[in-house]
Amino acid sequence: MKHIKPIFEYDDEDIRGLMGDMETIGQGPMKGWLIIITNKHGLTTGEIIIADDWKEAQMIYDKNGTISGQGVHLASVLAAMKQNSSLIAWDIIDDFKARVYTKGYKKWDMANPYATVEILDTFFSNSRTVMSNMSVNALMMPPGITELKKV
C-alpha cells in the first residue's frame, strides 16, 4: 500500500489527476452521440448512443436505432433518406462525454425541451457545452424517463 492511500486522504486534485491518467491510457469516460431526425410527418426524435468510438456507436445504433440494419455508414444512410424524402432533416452531434460506464442506447420524442434537457444531462457531463452554453435549473421529470437500454 505504498502508493495507495485510504480514499478520504485523496483531495480533489488527486482525483482529477487520476482521472487524467486514466484517460491517457484509454480508460476515460465513454463517448456519446446524439442523432436528431425529423421524419416526414414532422416528428423529431432524439437518439443517444454511448460507446467507446463512433464505429461501435454505429453498430449499437444498427441493432437498436430507428433506422436499423443499414451497417456502419449512418451518415450516408441518413443523407440518402433525406435525398429520397423519407425524412425531412437529420443531424449527428458528437463530442459528448458520458456520465455512465455502460454502453447504451435511448430514443425519445423531442417535442418537450425540458424532457430532452433532463435526458442529455443525465447521461452526459458536457451536454450544455455541446448544445450551447445556456442552462436550465432544477428540472423535475417523472421517474423512468432516464432509463437507458443497456446493450
Place this chain on the structure above:
Amino acid sequence: MKHLREYEEQDIKDLMGDMKTIGQAPMEGWIVSISSFDVDNPSLGTKYYAITADNLKEAYAMVSEDWIYEEEDLVSFVEDIDNFTELSEKINDSTDQQMGFVVLGVWEGLRPISKESESFIIDGINPFEAGRILSQKFSNAQSVMTANPRGNTE
C-alpha cells in the same frame, strides 16, 4: 381584507372571477410545439409558439398573422377555429400545402410574465435554450410541461 396567507384556493378563484367580470382578467398563456414546413427550405427539429393573449381567439389570430400575408381579416379567419390543429390545417390549406406547420403538442394554463399580448416562435433544436426562453415567458412553463410531457393533441 385578509392577510394574503389567509386566502384559500377558492377565495383566489372567486377573486379572479370577479376581476374577469370587470374586464381585468389576467392574460392567458399557451405553448404549442410545432413542426414547421416549407417545401423549399426543410428545417430540423421542433419549434415552439409561446403565446400570451386575452383569450384563445386572439391567440389563434396572432399565430395566423405569421402565415397569412394577404390582407385578410384575421378575426374572420379564426372565427370557426376550435383548436390549434384546426388552425394549422386552415393555414396549410391557405398556402396550398407549400408552407405551414403541424401541431405536435399543446400546453395550456401557462402563467405569462408579460402583461401584454405577444407571440414568439422559439427554435427547439437547442433544448437548453428553448427551455430557458420558455421559462422566461411563463413562470410555470417547466412544471406545466413536466406534468404533461407530450402536451395535448389539439
